[in-house]
Amino acid sequence: xxxxxxxxxxxxxxxxxxxxxxxxxxxxxxxxxxxxxxxxxxxxxxxxxxxxxxxxxxxxxxxxxxxxxxxxxxxxxxxxxxxxxxxxxxxxxxxxxxxxxxxxxxxxxxxx
Amino acid sequence: xxxxxxxxxxxxxxxxxxxxxxxxxxxxxxxxxxxxxxxxxxxxxxxxxxxxxxxxxxxxxxxxxxxxxxxxxxxxxxxxxxxxxxxxxxxxxxxxxxxxxxxxxxxxxxxxxx
Numbered sequence: 001x002x003x004x005x006x007x008x009x010x011x012x013x014x015x016x017x018x019x020x021x022x023x024x025x026x027x028x029x030x031x032x033x034x035x036x037x038x039x040x041x042x043x044x045x046x047x048x049x050x051x052x053x054x055x056x057x058x059x060x061x062x063x064x065x066x067x068x069x070x071x072x073x074x075x076x077x078x079x080x081x082x083x084x085x086x087x088x089x090x091x092x093x094x095x096x097x098x099x100x101x102x103x104x105x106x107x108x109x110x111x112x
Numbered sequence: 113x114x115x116x117x118x119x120x121x122x123x124x125x126x127x128x129x130x131x132x133x134x135x136x137x138x139x140x141x142x143x144x145x146x147x148x149x150x151x152x153x154x155x156x157x158x159x160x161x162x163x164x165x166x167x168x169x170x171x172x173x174x175x176x177x178x179x180x181x182x183x184x185x186x187x188x189x190x191x192x193x194x195x196x197x198x199x200x201x202x203x204x205x206x207x208x209x210x211x212x213x214x215x216x217x218x219x220x221x222x223x224x225x226x
Contacts, residue, residue: 030212042202043155045215045216048214087154096167099160099170102156103154104154
């Protein structure tokens with residue numbers, strides 16, 4: 001089975017940098033997704049990591065360490081609009097398909 | 113291009129009733145997945161369909177069922193509703209089945225069971 005752990009809530013200041021961690025336990029690793037979900041809205045894709053290391057995409061970067069079962073999402077130059085829930089998801093193989101298991105999400109509050 | 117669409121946006125039902133939720137995937141996408149999201153939790157996988165066949169099923173009771181139509185749209189049915197079924201129901205589409213592709217989510221149907 002899958003076990004995914006993320007902090008429940010984080011707060012940060014506008015313009016700052018924040019790191020949102022995700023640890024996972026899985027029987028077979030098939031990559032890790034990060035999604036952003038604003039309150040009352042659907043999740044939207046941020047990143048997909050399958051190899052170790054840091055992948056940068058504008059203000060957002062995602063890091064993966066497969067040996068440690070660990071990932072983080074790094075948000076730079078925080079803006080108020082970054083206030084949202086950040087979901088970590090790990091797909092697991094099931095009957096010829098892959099079923100994503102989502103963490104509970106980290107609610108990020110950005111204040112002025 | 114239109115994204116994933118879901119209907120209705122909101123729904124209020126009473127315990128014991130039945131509900132049907134509908135989803136239309138992005139044009140060209142052939143796979144649809146359904147998720148249940150309770151407030152404060154991440155989405156929980158319910159079903160995945162690809163080319164009208166069920167490709168995955170989450171840990172939900174048999175009261176939950178789904179199907180996919182030839183035009184790749186999908187319905188999620190829930191029978192004998194319980195208070196605990198109150199949640200946001202999300203539909204996501206991908207080009208093909210498999211689950212390793214980026215999921216494109218619809219706006220969801222917010223179901224309240226009284």
